[in-house]
Structures are given as structure tokens and as C-alpha cells.
Amino acid sequence: MNTNLTDPAFWSRFQFAFTIIYHYLFPQLTMGLAWFLVYWKWRALKTSDEEYDRAVRFWAKIFGLNFAVGVVTGIPMEFQFGTNWGGFARHAGGVIGQTLAMEGMFAFFLESAFIGALIWGEKRLGPRNHFFAAIAVALGSWLSGFFILVTNAFMQHPVGYRVGLDGSLEIANLRSYLFNPWAIVQLAHNQSAALVTGSFVVAAVGAYYALRQEHPTQSKLYLRGGTLVGLVASLLVAGPTGDRQAKMVADYQPVTLAAMEGKFVGSSRAGIAVIGQPNVAARRLDNPIEFPDALSFLAYGTFTSYVHGLDEYPQSVWPDNIELLYYAYHLMITLGVMFIALTAFATFQNWRKRLMSTTWLLWIILLAFPFPYIANTLGWMTAELGRQPWLLYNIFRTSEGYSRVVNNGDATFTLIGFVGLYFVIGLAFLYLVGRELERGPDWQKQNSQPTEAH
């Protein structure tokens, strides 16, 4: 980021970054958890096993809390396009407004209309319709992700647009806008990552109960499902999707790739730095430990390919916070590798029927749940810091996009408000989730379901 604190764009960026990072802690769990609910509901329908219904009832409450915080923190995101990013709304509103409106009309309405039915409507709806409510909610949450990712992909790799008569952008081809190759790859990568978050949280709750020796059947269900889905999703995040994403960056944003890798000088047979600290002033990576030739292979498919360096581009198109971009990217990769190792070992132990009895592994699974949140955040930081200094890559600069009439005092004032408010929400959220965990999946049974009175 531009370190000049008098720059008005800085405060609008900082506020957007803070509010979006906080907001996205919640949807990533609901998008991941949604398919667990659908699956368990489907198993319950097939087997009439009460355990699956109990799991759905328990997790639907956690889902509902996350959804509620996601809604209230999501509205400021949409509004900031007008409040803080008026220049951007003027220039590109004719394009990105389409998908943001579609998100509301097609995804949000669907999800919010059925979420209540999913959480409280089990008796009234009957098992089959309750299953459909679960599908509707899952579909709504993923559609919402799709539309947002299309919008973001347009900022990363603008396609399907043309410049209108008044100089602002308009959609020339809806299909190429909606099915932007960048959006497809990013969607696959991001949704797999959301599944990682969901499965790690499910597994961690299972580990928590297993270690406390409570709810044995439920904890086994969570642990097995969580670690297996976690393994598949972690592999998908790295496997085709992460790899394709990196190649896409190499093709369309070579400056960004160079900055992510801390590659100041271009070369063929480029290595990947596993460790090293970017020193932008000296234009080198300090204390690097490299895998030889690996970057050439990963970015372009052969060990001898030429990889561009930052030195080949004018400094005016370099991402403006190379250090943070570099660390975000490297930490994301490191965490991703660790997720695969952990879930693979847990799945192996499960196959040997030792998962429930390996106490140290359960402890690690329990303590691991925050890390997918961190990895998701780092991934988005990589994407968005890497896009700088552009709002629309190679078309429209961030410095052109902020609202001129909003001064630093206004932006700082509202940022402080968000920090305070979100702190309180965070406390209330943690308290309520903690209470649901304390009650556990069997709580309703003991109270003969007082909430479903009719």
C-alpha cells in the first residue's frame, strides 16, 4: 500500500481492506459448511439415522450465526462502491453493477428466504422439504460467491467490455464477462478453499468433543467427514486450481508474479525462493533459499522457460506493497502444504481406525482450525495487493477510483467506527458460538425440543 498517509485513496483502501477481510471470515465458513449440511440431510433422508439429523440441527445454528454476521457486514461492502469508490462506480458501474445486482436478485434472496426454514423449519417442512431448504441455502451461498468472483475477475482481467460514448465502460459480451476464464479458475480455487475452512472447523469441533470425551457418535461423524473432505479440498486448492491460478497470473499479470515471488531480475531456469526477505530498496531477495528451476516449470511448464523480473517493468506498474504481497503469497503456500500433510495423515489414521485414539493428532486438528481462515485471507491479499496499482488491471488506476468529496477525516472516522463495532460483534459472535459448543449436538434432545413447539 501507498505509505503516504495523507493520500486519500489510502484511507478508503484501508477501510475496504479491513471491512472485506472481516466480512469474508463468515461467508467462507457458510460456503464450506453448506455442503456438509446438504450431505448430512441427504444421509438422514436415505438412512433415517437420527445422528445425521442431530448433526444438521447443531451445525445449522452455527451456520445461522455466521450467516447473520455475514449479512450485516456484507451490506457495507456493497455501499462502499458508492461511498468511497465513487470514481470507480462512475467508470465501471455499468459493468460491475450488473453482477452485484444479480448477486442480490438471484443469490441473496434465495439464501435469506430459506435460511430461517433450514434452522427452525424442520418439523413444519418435513424431511424432504427440509432437505430442499438446505440445497437452496447452499446454492444461494455459492451463487453469491460466483457473482462476486466474476466482479473481482473483471477487475483482475477485464474482458467482454467496451468503452461507451461517455467514456465509461459497458458490457459488450455478457457471456465472456460472466465466464471470464479468470473467474472460473478463481471460483474453483476459492470455493475449494472455503471447503477447507468448513471441513477444518467441522473436524476441530469433532476433535474438541473427542478430547473431552463427549458426544462420541457425533464427534466421530465430524472428525471423519471433516478430515476426508479437508484432504480432498486441500488437494484441490493446490492441485489443478492453485496451479492454474498461478499460470493465469503469469500470463496476464507477469509483474504481479514477479513481485509475489520476489523476483527482481528476470531469468530463465528461475528458482522458487522458499525463504527470503524482499528488499525492495536494494532490489533483491535477502537470505534466499531456492529450489532451482522450479518457478520456470510451475509458471510456464518447462524448466528452462524465461520468467520476467520486476526490472523489466516501469516502477509505476509495480504492485505498491511488494513486501506484504510476497509474504502473503508465501505464507499461503506454506499453510496449504501443511493442510495437505495434516489431513492426509488424519485420513490415514482413520483408515487404520486410530484417528479417535491418537490424542496428539486430535489436539493438532483442534488447534488447526484458525489457519484456513488465515490462508484464505492471505490468498485474497495476494490477489488484491497483486492487482495494484490498478482497480481494473491495465485500464483504470486505484488513484482514479476513490471518491474525491470524501476527505481523510471522514474516512478515518468511519474506519474507527467499523473497528469498534466489529470488535463488539466479534466478541458477541464468539460468545454465542462458544455457548452452542458448550451445549453440544445433544442439547435439543434433553430439552425435548422446546423451540419446535408446533
Add this chain to the structure above:
Amino acid sequence: MITAWYIIVSLMLILYVVLDGRNFGAGMLHLFVARTPQERRQVIAAIGPLWSWHEVWLVGFGGTLLAAFPRLMASAFSGYYLALFLILYCLILRGVSIEVGGHTEDRLWQQLWGFVFSAANLLLAVLFGAAAGNVGRGVPIDANGDFSMAFFTNFRVRGNVGLLDWYTVSVAIFAVVLLAAHGATYLELKTSGPVHDRSASYARRLWLAVLPLLAAVSFESWVVRPAVLHSALTNPLCWVGVLVIGISGSALAFGLRAHREACAFVASNFLIVGLLAVGGAAIFPVMLYSTLGPQYSLTAYAVSANHTALLLASFWWPIGFVLAAGYFIFVSRHYAGKVDVNRDNQGFY
């Protein structure tokens, strides 16, 4: 095309105000119509499971506004910067207080969130009312199509105006009373027992208070922007709106008197739709009037997205709206019926 999109965007906003307005009203009143913790939970249960469904209409409105009138969103949202963020904070606090307030039996915890819930809803009604007043009066738009407005300047309605002046404050008061009446009518329909009886008596008194306030605000609007009255008289849509107001007003009076609660509530919805529709039709095509000079006013034609964008949206928007109407039917059936004080039948709020 632009006219059609002006109507669509207005419709989204009006639907949001009608849907969430009941929650503002019920929320404001809930400390008065409900005296015991159980009764308060009853009020929350009457609005509880649906608040996020209502709130997403605001998201729908925001997205539609950006798609159809991006330059209006850019000017208006950055111009109303602080007021808009106050609205966002209140929306956040309102949602959070519904979700967290009922999750423990602790008395202090419930009192705290009950108060936050009431205050946030009251402030939301004030802010939306003041915002409507600002649209009616106009804002200090300059030659660049931008404005930046203080909360208050000299409380006058011409020139370099602030967010609050005598006119916008009176519209805000009107909005509070109107939405409180709307909320009371909703609670009368949705609850039983003592809460129902108190809501019914509040509804009658508040609707009686709406009448003189409506006359006063209409007169003030004429003083502040005389041209609007002229365009209203020549706009057939305004006459339709007036007709809607008349019919729904009579139906409301009948419903309140004859204890036809559903009739009264439906009429109350249509009454608000009618009022907003008249306002929206009267100011057309000006979306934001400039108090510095009428030539700077932002008209729908000047701030709309270009033709292809509107045409494109005309294909998918109706599909989305029909789907939303389908969910609406599902939601209203699913949550039909009264909420009882002893056993809330709509969840554990």
C-alpha cells in the same frame, strides 16, 4: 427505458422500506408494547426469523442502483457519506441485537440488547426519514455533479444546506411516526395476548397522529420545492398513487376499527407504497435536485448507465424478480400465524 429503470429502482427501495419498515416500527415500540422479558421475546420472535430476508432487499436495491444509475450512486453515496455510515452501523447493531439478545436468559444481557435494538431502529427511521427529506429538498450539488454535506449548516432549506434542517427534521419525525404506526399494525396482526392489545391501541393513536403530520409535510414540501407539486399534478402516476393512498387509507381505517388485522396491515403497506410512489413520481426525472443551481441537478437521463447496460439488465432482472416473488410467497406462508407469548412458535428468538 430509463423511465422503466427509474421505476424498477424506486420499486426496490419502496419494497425495502415497506418490508423493513415494519421492523423499524416494531423495534422502536417494543419497549413500550412489551413489558416483561417474555413479551419482549415475543415481539422479537414476530420479526426475528425474517429480518435478514427483509434486509437483503436493501442489498438488491444497492446493486440495482449501481447497475442502472452508477453515477447517481457515486454522487449520492459519497455525498451522504457520514449519514450513510450511520445507517450501516445501525443496521449492523439492529441485526446483531436480534441475534444475540435472546440467546441467554440473563436479565441484564436482554435489557442491554433490547435497548440497543430499540435505539437502532428508532435511529434508522430518523435517518431514512431525513434521507427522504434530503431527496425532496435537494442537496448542494456542484458543477462536477458532486456534493459533500455537513450534518447541519444554518437549518435553512436553500443554498449550502446540511443534512438536517427544519424541513428534513420534520420529514424524519413524520417517518418515525409513520413507521411506528406501521410496526404497531404489524404487531397487532402477529401477536396475541397483552402485546396484541397494547399494539392495537398504539396503532390507532399513531395512525391518527400520521394524518396531521402528513398534511403538514405535504404543505412544507410545497413551500420547499413548489415545482414538484406542479409536476405531480401533471403526472398520471401521481394520481394513481393518490388513489392508492385513498383506498388503502380507507381500508386501514376499516381494518383498525373492525379488528380485521390482516386487512389493516396490508392497507398499511399499500399506504406507504402509495406515499413513496407519489414522491418518487413527482420528482421524476430529477433524481437529486441541486440547491445551488437547478442546472446542476442530477436527472435520471444524465446519471443512468448506458443503453446496452440497461437493455441487458432488462433481460435478467424480471427473472430475478419473479423468483424473489416466489420466495416471498413461500416466506409469508411459512411464517404465517400469530406468535404466542408463552411458546414462540417461530424459533428460539
